[in-house]
Amino acid sequence: NAGVTQTPKxxxxxxxxxxxxxxxxxxxxxxxxxxxxxxxxxxxxxxxxASEGTTDKGEVPNGYNVSRLNKREFSLRLESAAPxxxxxxxxASRRQGGRGAFFGQGTRLTVV
Amino acid sequence: QQQVKQSPQSLIVQxxxxxxxxxxxxxxxxxxxxxxxxFPGKGPALLIAIRPDVSEKKEGxxxxxxxxxxxxxxxxxxxxxxxxxxxxxxxASFEGGGADGLTFGKGTHLIIQP
Numbered sequence: 001n002a003g004v005t006q007t008p009k010x011x012x013x014x015x016x017x018x019x020x021x022x023x024x025x026x027x028x029x030x031x032x033x034x035x036x037x038x039x040x041x042x043x044x045x046x047x048x049x050a051s052e053g054t055t056d057k058g059e060v061p062n063g064y065n066v067s068r069l070n071k072r073e074f075s076l077r078l079e080s081a082a083p084x085x086x087x088x089x090x091x092a093s094r095r096q097g098g099r100g101a102f103f104g105q106g107t108r109l110t111v112v
Numbered sequence: 113q114q115q116v117k118q119s120p121q122s123l124i125v126q127x128x129x130x131x132x133x134x135x136x137x138x139x140x141x142x143x144x145x146x147x148x149x150x151f152p153g154k155g156p157a158l159l160i161a162i163r164p165d166v167s168e169k170k171e172g173x174x175x176x177x178x179x180x181x182x183x184x185x186x187x188x189x190x191x192x193x194x195x196x197x198x199x200x201x202x203x204a205s206f207e208g209g210g211a212d213g214l215t216f217g218k219g220t221h222l223i224i225q226p
Contacts, residue, residue, distance in 0.1 A: 042218030090155055100146045101214055103155035
């Protein structure tokens with residue numbers, strides 16, 4: 001019973017490099033989310049996908065792109081990483097009609 | 113506009129004491145209020161949740177108190193233990209609603225001193 005799986009768990013990038021954070025859920029949930037967590041800032045929504053084929057911006061979308069590849073997978077891409085994107089990234093999912101969300105274990109990203 | 117306000121930002125409680133974390137919301141469309149517990153290096157995990165048709169929900173040492181008229185809810189941890197030391201997030205949600213359908217408070221860093 002994997003739940004929400006994120007890869008990688010840790011990553012160090014140089015400024016200007018690109019990378020994709022992967023997220024997959026096996027709970028047949030419709031909605032998926034990407035958050036970033038910074039000290040004192042709580043969880044800030046980057047992008048979300050209410051259903052397969054749809055994506056929308058959240059509170060802090062600049063510098064990121066997303067792809068809802070299918071119902072299971074929702075990826076987050078950094079095209080040109082900046083030190084301000086150093087953070088812990090969490091993927092979450094929520095079922096249709098559900099209220100609470102289920103989180104992955106996070107990706108700790110450092111941009112130097 | 114911050115839809116869910118959480119306080120305090122940090123809290124230190126002695127072992128055996130009561131930890132209390134408060135949240136206030138603005139959008140009356142919210143109809144589900146979960147609390148999440150997060151340990152260092154882990155993702156937030158659903159701890160306990162309440163719907164607005166009840167004023168209190170208890171699960172073991174954890175209790176949610178809900179005041180619909182004041183648009184406030186709180187988490188009480190009775191007989192707090194060092195293992196309860198974590199970051200706690202309140203949240204508010206309703207079905208659909210796009211990005212606003214699930215909104216988090218900024219978190220409370222709780223330390224239980226032995």
